[in-house]
Amino acid sequence: MxxxxxxxxxxxxxxxxxxxxxxxxxxxxxxxxxxxxxxxxxxxxxxxxxxxxxxxxxxxxxxxxxxxxxxxxxxxxxxxxxxxxxxxxxxxxxxxxxxxxxxxxxxxxxxxxxxxxxxxxxxxxxxxxxxxxxxxxxxxxxxEISTEKQSFIDINQEFFIPYKGNPVFSFRGIMTWGVILFFILIPFFSKKPNNSTGLTFISLISLIWFLLNSRAMYFFEISENFFIIRNHYYFWVKDIYNISDIREVVYDRQHKQPNNLRIISKDFNTKTYFAGSLTDKTWLEMKQELESKNISVRNHCIPEN
Structure with a gap:
């Protein structure tokens, strides 16, 4: 082969x-x-x-x-x-x-x-x-790569520890809502009469800005058996990983973007989540929790001193 x-x-x-x-x-x-x-x-x-x-x-x-x-x-x-x-x-x-x-x-x-x-x-x-x-x-x-079926674990019976930041008052949150508020206030301070075209343009720009930044608003939950990824604004997002299926977790930052977490599964599939609301302290606390579950964590962006 x-x-x-x-x-x-x-x-x-x-x-x-x-x-x-x-x-x-x-x-x-x-x-x-x-x-x-x-x-x-x-x-x-x-x-x-x-x-x-x-x-x-x-x-x-x-x-x-x-x-x-x-x-x-x-x-x-x-x-x-x-x-x-x-x-x-x-x-x-x-x-x-x-x-x-x-x-x-x-x-x-x-x-x-x-x-x-x-x-x-x-x-x-x-x-x-x-x-x-x-x-x-x-x-x-x-x-390590196994296709054996694991015994069923009821996720609803698990106790989860959240690792999240403030989606409004974190740096990313302030940048998101500060710009949107600026655009919203423009019509009130403008001496020119408001028109539908201008309001539509402002609304569209605000929406695009919100969508661009909300993709960097993921947060995490860890239990004894599961690692869950959620988003502060995309309430429907709920990616669930079994702890035993995770090979490695990577903390990274690319091209001045927010800190992100990359999950590498035991079959080497990867997925990246940007988490701009978390503080360095929260990142390090989550790192400690993951390592306690024998998950290797590579930290490329959070100072540990």
């Missing part, structure tokens, strides 16, 4: 296409200005932007090479690496690739040849990691 990697249609192809479209539009604008004003600086700016676009494209392709793995080894960039030459394997962890979460599998072979397989670039990353876990790490021995 062998597995062939599949590039992710959205996280690889769509991200790369959108990035190039934006850069091309910007470069075209500079090129038009250069021709209109006969200014060489705009021309240099155009070349610089196109250079960035080319560099990003090369970086994406270089870090998302297609590969094949089987029970004998890994065929990567036209080179075959046998599993017996593998010296180090880490199926979770952080790499250095920008425009992604950085989450990746790291394989180190003899002569210190390091291969990083980034999660975001492959749609079948879970199958890839499970294959390596079973056939390389465990070598067909009993593995």
């Amino acid at each position: 062998e597995i062939t990697s599949k590039r992710h249609p959205y996280k690889f192809y769509l991200t790369l296409i959108l990035c190039n479209i934006v850069l091309t539009i910007f470069a075209s604008f500079l090129l038009i200005k250069s021709l209109e004003l006969n200014n060489g600086k705009y021309g240099l700016g155009t070349l610089f932007i196109f250079g960035i676009a080319i560099s990003i494209t090369i970086g994406f392709i270089k870090n998302a090479s297609n590969f094949v793995l089987n029970t004998k080894g890994l065929f990567f960039k036209n080179i075959f690496y046998p599993w017996e030459d593998l010296t180090t394997v880490k199926l979770t962890g952080k790499g250095d690739m920008v425009f992604t979460t950085g989450e990746c599998a790291t394989l180190i072979f003899k002569d210190n040849k390091k291969i990083e397989i980034f999660d975001d670039f492959y749609s079948n990353i879970s199958d890839i990691k499970c294959y390596i876990q079973k056939n390389v790490v465990d070598k067909n021995e009993q593995t």
Whole structure:
């Protein structure tokens, strides 16, 4: 049996296409200005932007090479690496690739040849990691990845400890409602008569701003057997994880976004939740509780001193 990697249609192809479209539009604008004003600086700016676009494209392709793995080894960039030459394997962890979460599998072979397989670039990353876990790490021995049915546990009988912040008076909450309040008050302080077009525009902007920020308002609940994710505003959201199915939890922050929590299940499926209302103290208290249940927590963003 062998597995062939599949590039992710959205996280690889769509991200790369959108990035190039934006850069091309910007470069075209500079090129038009250069021709209109006969200014060489705009021309240099155009070349610089196109250079960035080319560099990003090369970086994406270089870090998302297609590969094949089987029970004998890994065929990567036209080179075959046998599993017996593998010296180090880490199926979770952080790499250095920008425009992604950085989450990746790291394989180190003899002569210190390091291969990083980034999660975001492959749609079948879970199958890839499970294959390596079973056939390389465990070598067909009993593995953590189990499909056995567990005894039924009534979630309604569980006692949950909440880990949440204030959705209004936290930094993210103040930023959300402060901007919305500003937009709402504009018509009252405007000397011009209000009209339906202006009110509709303000309402639409406020709604978009609310939706953008409310996706960063998740909070968490932990019991003896379950880990639940909820949202302060999306009252219908209730993602339930069995504690025994969680391999690892990651605290992270990407590109100046709010702190987020990433759950990695034992079958290497991942999901990320932004939680902008939690304080550092609450994050660390939750980390302690998760570790007490033998769940590994990687903390990349909360100071522990």
